[in-house]
Amino acid sequence: MPECDHCGAHVSDQFARVFADERGHIRACPNCSANAGIAEVSRERAQKV
Structure with missing residues (x-):
């Protein structure tokens, strides 16, 4: 199951x-x-990486 790269929570x-x-x-x-x-x-966090 996929998960959020920021907080680790599972998503659908x-x-x-x-x-x-x-x-x-x-x-x-x-x-x-x-x-x-x-x-x-998502866009803001992607720009910081």
Whole structure:
């Protein structure tokens, strides 16, 4: 089962298909960011790496 690279929480396969980047990294999930801002937080965290 996929998990968030930021907090380690498990996420669904469907969530991973939508929010993972092209390498399969999931940088934000409902457990570590607000639902409305997951895409934005993912982009911000990806830029810091």
